[in-house]
Amino acid sequence: MSNNKYWQSLEQFEETPEFKEQANKEFIEELPVFDYVDDATKVESTGRRDFLKMMGISFSAAAIVSSCKIPVNKAVPYVFNLDQSSRIPELMPGVADYFASSYAEGGDFMSVLVKTRENRPIKIEGNTAAPLSKGGTTGRAQASVLGLYDITRLTQPKKKGDSITWEQADTEIANKLASIATSGGKIVVLTNTNYSLATKKALEVFKAKYPTTEVVTYDPISLYAIRKANQTTLGSAIIPTYLFDKAQVIAGFNCDFLGAWVNTTENARRYITNRVPSKENPNMSRHYQFQSNVTITGSKADYKYAIKPSQEKAVLIALYNKLAGTTLASVNIGELQAGVDKLAAELLANKGASIVVSGTNNVDIQLLTNAINGLLGNYGSTIDTTAALNLKQGNDEALKALSDDTSVKAILLVGANPVYDSAFSEKFKNIISKAELSVSFADRVDESAELVQYITPDSHYLESWDVLEPKKGFIAFVQPTINPLFDTRQAAVSLIEFAGDTTTAHDLAQSVGLPFTTNFPTLLGNTAWESALQAGFVASLNEVATGAANVSATIAAINTTLPTSKGLELVVFESIPLGDGKYSNNPYLLEMPDPITRVSWDNYIALPYTFAINNGIQAMSQASTVKTAKVTVNGKEIILPVVISYGQAQDTIAIALGFGRSEGVGQAAFGAGENAYPLIKFDNGTISYAVDGVTYETLNETRKIGLSQRYHTLQEDSNLPGRPRRYRSNIVKEANLTDYRKSDSAGNEDRASIKEHLTTLYKSYDSLGHHWSMAVDLNACIGCGACVISCNVENNIPVIGRKEMSNTRSMHWMRIDRYYSGDPDNPDVAFQPLMCQHCDNAPCENVCPVNATSHSSEGLNQMAYNRCIGTKYCANNCPFKVRKFNWYDYQGGDAFGAWNDHTDATYMLNDLTRMVLNPDVTVRSRGVMEKCTFCVQRIQSAKLTAKSDGRKLKDGEIQTACQTACPTGAITFGDRNDKNSEIHHIFYDSGRNYHLYEEQHFLPNVGYQVKIRNTDEKPNFTFIGALEEKA
């Protein structure tokens, strides 16, 4: 080693004072931070624009220096080994950290892992170790990471539209609260269901300080009737856990328990456990669904019946009569009686192994289902009352009482937005405007926050500490994964600050006092706290159901008077993409097609088939331009585009909630659909989401909607004279369980002969090494679309907006096709997730003139974006149309940036939102083709890890984004050359596996498993009625 000292300049050699001074500086030139900020800002409070400018500078400076520290020094990454002496790992650029956290929203809870890269949260994954969701997620959870980088979020507290400091807000609000409390004025804290122990604690502190405080909880989509009915049946107002995996017969009544009810992620996981037959265990539960509007749950059912909302009670009474052998009330349900008789017989045969649930927010109906479940002995076997859910705690009666209360002096909206999402919008407007103090904790100027005096913005959950108790016996943690981007503060902390306490959020979480101290004696110790935080939860759950029902009291409480229906009935329902609308400014969610109607960016008037035809709507119009209609309920009008929902009950109209937001909610949500909350009504102690006495009128206007699937069936539409219409049954293969029990390859019989005839003129190559393949189980897929959003976030897929969606230019790398078959008035539904099939004999590859798409030796069909010149030839030649073209510059990845205003989707074009982009995946520019890569970045990363560990890749080590998101495990990915892999087992041992258009010899690497329905009848494929209407 040489001791020569090299010098770079004469100044250095001479060690001049200027050089020394320069050498000690981090940057040779001063960072030009203040050049971008006007003079006033330097001294005074920062304006929003300047704030963003500062942010931009700080972030780029941070990136240059690369000396970032973990944002909150006490957060513990999931993958970090606690045994190491240093608790805080240094940030490794290019290596992702995962933090366990929790996502709670509406009726759903999920334990999640937050993937951060260079300290930016960029992806939500399910936490497979957590007992409730077991890795399952929803689309909304997947998209929530984009919400963090929403430019519409408030950046600091506001007083009547002007920015103020937190000190000012705290002082002024605390002073006002104090004066109201001393004068005995009523203070109301209005929240949505909140099972945060931190908030609970904060509210206790708050109440102690201001004793005149009343806390009212409501849910935009309420299940209050369940709790109320259980007060009678079980003695306490709880929502039990339904063990769908233990049920052999499941009957749902207007209950979308897989998509939009309560605890849907856990329900879906449990439900599907018993719905996927295999060679070893060729059994599945049987599912009956009685529904008014078409739901994904109903679409998974074996037998489904369309009922009007007003018929539900009668049907349940008829079922009860049949089961009990007595007559609770005499009812006439006409044609439905046959279905009820069949259901009753099977329920009786499966006593203690069945579940009857209803999603209707009506106490009598809930009491009826309770009575039936009690009669069948389901409590304690398939219904667990011990593991009571803390989700959906809203009290409709309390909300109603509050809305009529004229004595409210102060109202604090903690996560609540009653002006938008309650049945009492006008009344709350009044209360807010009349109150001496009104505060909203909203993160944006939503419909209620528009009217309040102070907005003290809440932080995003990815910036917050929290302890949640979604279910008795289960505690979950929320930990921050990034410092708050803006000057926001967690609601619980704000409440405590208003009460004059100064606890920080973190200490608050630790001081909550976990209710498990007896079971987890070490929890109070610091190590235990950190390991619990690292895991994301602590649980003491028992898989054995307990509980008993008081059937006689339940029956006695039922009011058997049947509702008399007046004319048309309206159902407003929770939208699968948007939920109750709380996160509706999320462009990923707005662009996610509804699983049933495949419409995005708008809600619409869903009409049943025959009714629509009679009202001059074309059945299979196949165009994205549709007629609009006017629906009038109790003097309230709503005008929306009309969409046919095949299978919806006759004389009902359905409209989704969550749309029609105000301008302050954000660029994406504003202008998307209309708000249907004003149409709901308070009726007999609960909020009713079904309303009768509706008038409908088709208007002479048309509107373009984002329809991403225009043709709805596998039945061909036009035919040569004399040639029968064919059904493409080779796309979604189906069989019934009886046939499946006879043969493992039921419904898939043609595959043997196809394989026999598969020949090629060309030399075939042995596939050595890995051969990546994917299997999709059509039985397990519930069509929820979590995979689609997960794919969007993982792969930087652009959002394109309504106009482009209506032009069928969806950029989604994977989509879930939905096909109808059978009677157009009550069709069978099949979901088929479709992504690039990675054909080994890919038609796209040989037509590209510049070799931009090629096949890897591991079976991947690869895209070289830089090489693509955009001839679109590959997309044309793709039999599955999974290749997506960048028609415009959607993400600012282009040299023509100045011109990208031509698309109406500019949501991804600002620097803040672009922070969500996954640095492992190229952002594609305008004019190039893109498509599913099988998450090649994950494959590469896992291969590198295995290589540096000096071992072979393990099966299951690589999980694609769609696979990790799936709540039901419908997607399997792996190396089919690995004889011990699951995918090998599915591809070579399962009779259910098939590939799309196998006879065409595309050799896809994606396999589908035949859909098995537990019906006595064979699948019916025709869809003639609706097609004939077209002509």
Added chain:
Amino acid sequence: MSHFESPLREPLITGSKTYKQITDDIVRGTEGSLGITWLLSTGVAGLVALFGVFCLTWTILYGIGTWGVNTTVGWAWDITNFVWWVGIGHAGTLISAILLLFRQKWRTGVNRAAEAMTIFAVVCAGLFVMLHTGRPWDVFYILPYPNTRGPLWTNFNSPLLWDVFAISTYLTVSLLFWYTGLVPDFATIRDRSKAGSIRWKIYNILSFGWVGSAKHWERFESLALILAGLATPLVLSVHTIVSFDFATSVIPGWHTTILPPYFVAGAIFSGFAMVLTLMIVARKVMNLQDYITIAHIESMNKILLLTGTMVGTAYLTELFVAWYSGSMIEQYAFANRAFGPYLWAYWIMMSCNLIFPQFFWVKKLRRNIAFTFFASIIVNIGMWFERFVIIVLSLHRDYLPSSWTDYQPTWVEVGIYVGTGGIFMTLFLLFSRFFPVVAIAEVKSILSISGNQARREQMDEVKSDEAYQDVDARLIYKID
């Protein structure tokens, strides 16, 4: 060039022309003031061309998103127009190469204009090849030139790459052929202008110093034959390769082996129709009725009838094969064409291309200029729809019903198409004003055998012959 020709054949040059008159008649068009008609029509065509350039610029600035194409229908007007223009460009080579080899003298009247039309049509087609891509600025990737990108090379399996070779070869050969023929005529124009004037200098350069020596003529004739030999396979290959874009794919309705002959016949069909459209106008406006006679028009109409029937046979064969194949998706693709949402496009195609040309079985209609003009336009509409049917109607209903869509063009696409029409017309008008529209040297070469005065002499010679006693001489002379 002299050989015996039956005096019964209709003369190809009428009006008892002398060689001097021929020169005068044809060159006159390039001399004198520009004329209000020409200025007006060129102005209009130029404006339309400018609008096309505007739409192209719009596309490049904003992206192909401004078109109506979508995920399922990735090609529509762009490739329809491309194939249509290439097809139109087919008459030129056919006339100059194949008809030259088959010694069809009547080609001399129309070959110059047809070749010019070919070149202009191929230019328009080339525009679509370049600009249907998402990133036209990177389109040079398609050329297999030595580069620094390591193993990145073009994909020789791709028909689109063959297209590039086919079209560029075709353009080069057509251009050479055309220009070679123009050289003696440029010299003629030069010689008629004032020596040393700008006009003289320009045409002197263009004629490469042609002096008309025997050596020049000998080389000229050889070159013409060689180029004709080279170009002949191109007549077949260009559209065959264009058809491979579809035939080698997997889309039902594209994946058929009949496409190459069917495309070649269709190309000749549409090319001749376009020659007819242009020549019927040009002969009238430029007073060239003596050189482009009814006989010429009738000959071309016969070709329309032949190729139209060939194309129609192909349509019917496709239907038969779809039925005979037993392939469900194949059958559906054709059922959808004929009875699906775009059935109007299919039936426009059928009636324009198969049914309408059948009128040309009637001699009266073959020789009727107004009807011919109308028919030529109908044929080109039909041929445009043929490509639209093949491209859009196959794509919009393929394998998975979930991806079935429709397609509607936007103003940008229509603008580009109309604009290429403007470009084509502008170029053709410039050509007709500054270049000899009829090949002077070639027409002169047939005057002694196919001119009407030659026919008269031949007739006088044979009149005494008994075998010709019954010939109705009026048939021969009525054109005078």
